[in-house]
Every structure is written in structure tokens, then in C-alpha cells.
Amino acid sequence: MAMIGLLEVFVAFLFFLVFKHFFLHKKSPGQPILKSWPVLGMLPGMLPHIPRIFDWTFEVLEATNLTFFFKGPWFSGTDMLFTADPRNIHHILSLNFGNYPKGPEFKKIFDVLGDGILSADLELWEDLRKSNHAIFHHPDFLKLSASSNTIKLKEGRDTTSSVLTWFFWLLSKHPHVLTKIRQEINTKFDPTYLEKLVYLHAALYETMRLYPPVPFNHKSPLKSDVLPSGHKVKAESKIVICIYALGRMRSVWGEDALDFKPERWISESGELKHEPSYKFMAFNAGPRACLGKHLALQQVTRLKQCLLSFSVSKMVLVSQSLRRCDSY
Numbered sequence: 448m449a450m451i452g453l454l455e456v457f458v459a460f461l462f463f464l465v466f467k468h469f470f471l472h473k474k475s476p477g478q479p480i481l482k483s484w485p486v487l488g489m490l491p492g493m494l495p496h497i498p499r500i501f502d503w504t505f506e507v508l509e510a511t512n513l514t515f516f517f518k519g520p521w522f523s524g525t526d527m528l529f530t531a532d533p534r535n536i537h538h539i540l541s542l543n544f545g546n547y548p549k550g551p552e553f554k555k556i557f558d559v560l561g562d563g564i565l566s567a568d569l570e571l572w573e574d575l576r577k578s579n580h581a582i583f584h585h586p587d588f589l590k591l592s593a594s595s596n597t598i599k600l601k602e603g604r605d606t607t608s609s610v611l612t613w614f615f616w617l618l619s620k621h622p623h624v625l626t627k628i629r630q631e632i633n634t635k636f637d638p639t640y641l642e643k644l645v646y647l648h649a650a651l652y653e654t655m656r657l658y659p660p661v662p663f664n665h666k667s668p669l670k671s672d673v674l675p676s677g678h679k680v681k682a683e684s685k686i687v688i689c690i691y692a693l694g695r696m697r698s699v700w701g702e703d704a705l706d707f708k709p710e711r712w713i714s715e716s717g718e719l720k721h722e723p724s725y726k727f728m729a730f731n732a733g734p735r736a737c738l739g740k741h742l743a744l745q746q747v748t749r750l751k752q753c754l755l756s757f758s759v760s761k762m763v764l765v766s767q768s769l770r771r772c773d774s775y
């Protein structure tokens with residue numbers, strides 16, 4: 448018995464050493480970022496990073512020149528191409544849109560979305576898009592949304608609350624940004640012309656660049672294709688567009704990509720800078736771009752009173768106690 452016990456301890460220790468050596472050590476330059484194992488594919492290398500999957504995807508994509516192929520366990524159907532390359536994104540979401548529906552897998556995984564526009568594809572999506580477009584551009588809908596803070600359609604409810612949560616969290620970390628927003632509101636607020644609040648818009652865009660409410664987009668080509676990055680994609684394969692990673696890429700946003708800097712959105716003449724949607728993808732890009740973008744921005748910029756009375760010190764206390772909870 449004692450012999451078996453010792454053997455078990457030895458085998459467990461051996462497994463621990465192998466695990467530590469292959470999955471937890473830092474890769475030296477030249478080594479592949481993700482090793483593909485027989486049967487298990489790249490899954491073992493990904494598992495330790497599941498709790499920080501968005502940041503890990505960003506790190507792998509940055510080290511693999513913005514696109515990498517993930518090999519899943521054999522026969523699991525989880526092989527996927529991950530990309531945050533703006534050229535590929537433009538190709539998939541706009542130039543060759545017809546070849547890239549979300550695919551039946553998306554509908555299965557996101558069953559909770561039901562048969563609404565967010566999960567629909569092809570003809571059904573076209574019909575829903577037309578009817579939604581008509582509603583969103585109807586004069587009565589526009590009048591109602593301009594006079595109300597309470598329009599909450601299910602497509603936009605969670606995204607808007609996610610943006611606001613990150614926005615106030617970032618303001619608590621960057622009080623000088625809040626001061627500038629308040630100065631702008633006090634001097635320029637005009638309920639009929641909210642676009643005047645350039646700095647507030649810039650701070651919101653900057654929040655959505657770093658913390659997009661929809662961090663991934665899934666596509667599945669109808670026909671085989673070659674992406675601008677040179678990667679081949681087979682019909683019915685899976686492609687994941689990494690929106691979270693895209694917003695943090697130094698090659699796309701510059702060396703200060705990880706910093707929260709609303710100023711990057713303001714041109715020299717003091718106007719809001721336009722960035723192409725395949726670079727700033729918070730509202731998606733191409734024909735499936737968000738229909739509620741204008742409404743969402745209008746609702747958020749109307750939070751004048753909230754922004755004027757928001758207390759950074761209270762927020763700091765809350766985030767400190769959250770951090771204490773995290774460390775338990």
C-alpha cells in the first residue's frame with residue numbers, strides 16, 4: 448500500500464513538472480506561442496489562461512502578427528482562426544460580406560438570443576434588418592427617443608449598461624478626464640445639439656475601444672476563401688474576430704494603445720476624429736453595423752446630471768473594497 452501511495456505521489460509530481468514546464472513557463476523568442484499536442488491540440492496551452500481569456504487572446508494575436516489558427520482537440524469541431532487584423536476584418540465584414548454569415552454554430556451557442564436580428568443570417572437577417580431599419584428611422588421613433596431617456600430595446604440594453612459601467616470605472620481611475628468632461632458640460636451643454644460635447648464623446652469612444660461590450664464576433668464562410676493576411680479559410684470553418692484585442696493593438700493604435708486617452712479621438716481643429724469601423728469595431732462594421740449607435744450615444748450623453756454629481760471618492764472606495772474582495 449505504502450509503495451502504491453509513493454508511486455502515486457511520484458506520478459503526480461511528474462505530471463506537475465511536465466505541466467509547469469510546457470504550459471506555465473515564459474516562451475522564449477522563436478518558440479511557437481501555442482504548442483499543438485496530439486489528440487488535445489492547443490487546448491492544454493489555453494486552459495491556464497481561461498480566467499483572463501480576452502487578455503491572453505490579445506497577447507497571442509499581438510505576438511502572431513494579428514492572426515492565428517487555433518487547433519482544438521481532435522473531432523471536437525473547435526478549430527478556429529482568430530484575427531484582429533483590420534484588413535481581414537474589412538474583407539470579412541464589408542468587401543466579401545455575402546460569403547460570411549454568422550453560421551449555424553453561432554445560433555446553437557447563442558440560443559438565448561432567440562430568432563431575433565442578432566442571431567439571424569442570410570434572407571431572414573435581410574428581412575429583419577429592413578423592418579428594424581424602418582422602425583429606427585421612423586419619425587415617431589426618432590421623436591420619442593429624442594425626448595426620452597428610457598427607450599430600452601433588448602438589442603441595446605446590455606451593451607449600453609456595459610459601456611456605462613466601464614466608463615464610470617475609468618473616470619474613477621482618471622479624475623482629470625472627469626474634470627474636463629464637467630468643464631465641457633458646464634460651458635457647452637445644449638440638449639438639441641449633443642455633438643457639441645466632443646470631449647465627452649471622445650471619452651466614450653475611448654471606453655468602447657478598450658472595453659467593447661461585444662468583445663468577439665463569429666463568422667463562418669460559405670465558400671473557401673483567402674484572407675488579405677494570406678490565411679486560407681475553408682467553407683464552414685470558424686472565424687473569430689477579436690474586437691477586444693483589436694482595440695489594444697499597438698500596430699493599430701500606436702505605442703500608447705493600452706492607455707486611456709480620450710485626446711486621441713480629437714483632431715487638431717478640435718473635432719471628433721473618424722476612425723474606420725474595421726479599426727474601431729465597438730458598433731460592428733459593414734452591413735451588420737449597430738442600428739442603435741446614434742440612439743445609444745444620445746442616451747449616454749444625456750446623463751448630464753449623473754456626470755456632474757458622480758463622486759470619484761465614493762467610486763474609489765467601492766473599487767478598493769472590490770479589490771480587497773478579489774484578493775480573498
Ligand code: HEM
Nearest residue numbers: 564600602603606607610661729730731735737738739743
Ligand atoms: C453603446 C451601446 C451599443 C453598442 C456598443 C452596440 C454594439 C453593437 C454590436 C457590436 C452589434 C453587432 C452584434 C453582432 O452582430 O454580433 C450591434 C447590433 C445591433 N444593435 Fe447595437 N449596440 C449598442 C446599443 C444599441 C441600442 C441602444 C440599440 C437599439 C435601441 C441597438 C440595436 C442594435 C441592433 C438592432 C443590432 C443588429 C444589427 C444587425 O444585425 O443587422 N444597439 N450593436
